[in-house]
Amino acid sequence: MYIPEYHAKEILAQYGVTIPxxxxxxxxxxxxxxxxxxxxxxxxxxxxxxxxxxxxxxxxxxxxxxxxxxxxxxxxxxxxxxxxxxxxxxxxxxxxxxxxxIETAHSLYLAFVIDPTGARPMLLGSARGGVEFEAEAQADPSILETLHLAHDGAIDEAALGGFLERLGVPEAARAAVHALIAATVRAALRNDALFVEINPLVITPAHDAVAVDAKMILDDNALFRHPEFETTAREAVRDDYERIARENDLNFVRLEGNIGVVVNGAGLGLATNDMIADAGGRPANFMDIRTTATSFQIARGVELLLSDPGIKVLLVNVHGGGMTVCDTVAEALNFAYSRSDRRVPVVFRAAGQNADWARSIMKDRRLPHENATSMRAAVTRAVAIASGKGA
Known part of the structure; x- marks a missing residue:
């Protein structure tokens, strides 16, 4: 869940980060x-x-x-x-x-992220903060410095000192920047943030450290631990698609492609979209079916895709296990298609718990689908259909 600047600053300030x-x-x-x-x-x-x-x-x-x-x-x-x-x-x-x-003597970039390779918190920083940072970092990634933290967010003092030195933080401002970083890490971990960005982090002529701009992304799957964010969650939805998805226990982000994607699990969803792009296709969305979603709720997500006239094919890639089993998704497809006039072709790949039963449902309900035995085969076929080479 994306948090707007004003709310991100409120949260950071509660933990001791100085803001204007x-x-x-x-x-x-x-x-x-x-x-x-x-x-x-x-x-x-x-x-x-x-x-x-x-x-x-x-x-x-x-x-x-x-x-x-x-x-x-x-x-x-x-x-x-x-x-x-x-x-x-x-x-x-x-x-x-x-x-x-705020009067500026130095302008830095600072971010807290969760390193996807080891699920450890990590700091990113640059001596060149400000409006042009993203373009500059894209052109020259070497301007970005990194510092891995312990899993509990503990900061190695010596390593942090080296990090601040590489960022060019003046000696007189290091205590202030150190305190701001420690407060940012506490705020991130205690609020289940996946990403916190302070850009710019301004060092004033008086050697104070101030978060002049901030953004924050909270883990949607941890929102049950934070009822205080309920109002923010409603306001954070950018469009009706995402609002309907959120109301139905789906993580959903609209993209600009023509391949609708139905997937359970954020990792599997990201991998599926990456494979579509690598195969020359364009995903129309990111979807992560939460473990609490029912077949009727999943059907609402499928209906969102069927309502998009630009979508040429649905790629369903599910791995049954835990709370979401394959036949739940197959039943959702049946519900959605029974309430839609569109017969968008489906490439269906199911593995894990109740996969055979799910394939039987797809066949018995005469849904317009073809089965795929692997992710690669499913992606290849979906891309071919979307590009008009499906015959």
């Missing part, structure tokens, strides 16, 4: 009032959207006076902000964040 003074506004009047309440000479007016890249897209405006803050708010609120990370329609700006501008 500021607040959220939904109207021009609120924005001006926020600015007048701040003891600042300059202000930053920031569109609150979930996608990144807003700075380069005009979503962050510096303003010298409260009235200028109001003018910027008037331009941003209600507009659609298109960034490198949104689709062509962009995201509607419903909130802005008004904060005191």
């Amino acid at each position: 003074d500021g607040g959220v506004a939904r109207t021009v009047a609120e924005a001006e009032d926020r600015a007048r309440a701040l003891k600042a000479e300059r202000f930053a007016v920031k569109a609150q959207i979930l996608a990144g890249g807003r700075g380069a897209a005009g979503g962050v405006v510096m303003a010298p006076t409260p009235s200028a803050v109001g003018e910027a708010a008037g331009r941003l609120l209600g507009s659609r902000l298109v960034t490198a990370q949104t689709d062509a329609e962009g995201e509607v700006v419903e909130r802005i964040y008004v904060e005191a501008a």
Whole structure:
């Protein structure tokens, strides 16, 4: 679950991360009032959207006076902000964040992530933080430094010292940056965050360390441990597809391809989408069926795919086990197709618990499908159908 900047900063501040003074506004009047309440000479007016890249897209405006803050708010609120990370329609700006501008001596990049190779927390950092960081890191990955942490988040002091030195943190600011990093790690682990980014992490002329911008991604599968995020979870949904999916225990992200993907398990879902791309195809979505989803809930996810006229084929790749068995997914397909006028062809690959029964359901219910014996065979066939070479 993506957390907007203002909420990410609230969480980080609770654990001791220093953030600029500021607040959220939904109207021009609120924005001006926020600015007048701040003891600042300059202000930053920031569109609150979930996608990144807003700075380069005009979503962050510096303003010298409260009235200028109001003018910027008037331009941003209600507009659609298109960034490198949104689709062509962009995201509607419903909130802005008004904060005191911070004087900068050094600008760094810092991120907390879970290393997928070892499921260990890890820090990423760069001496070149700011709006252009992503483009610069893409062009030159060597600007990024890494530091692996213990599984419980414990930080080796000597290793952290070397990390800060490689980032070029001045000696006088190292204690402040050290404290900010420790607080960020605590916030991430205690809130089940998969990703926390502070960009820029500003070192002021007074050697303070301030999180000027922040984003956070929480683990959807851990939200049952955090009822305090229930309202945020509802607000974090970007479109009706994702809202319906979330209501039906599905992790779902829309993409721009023509191969609908039905998969149980996040790892299997990512691997399936990677294989589709490697085979020259384009997945239309990422899907992870949660273990608590019923066949009726899974059917709602399939219906979302069938409602997309751009989808040419469904690739179903399920591994039965635990709470989700293969026949549950097969029954879901039957429910969805019985309520849809579209007969999109299905490439069906099932393995594990009740796989044979699932294949019998697909055959007995006369669903428009063909079976595949392996992931590679399923992906190859789906890509062929989507590209018009299915005959």
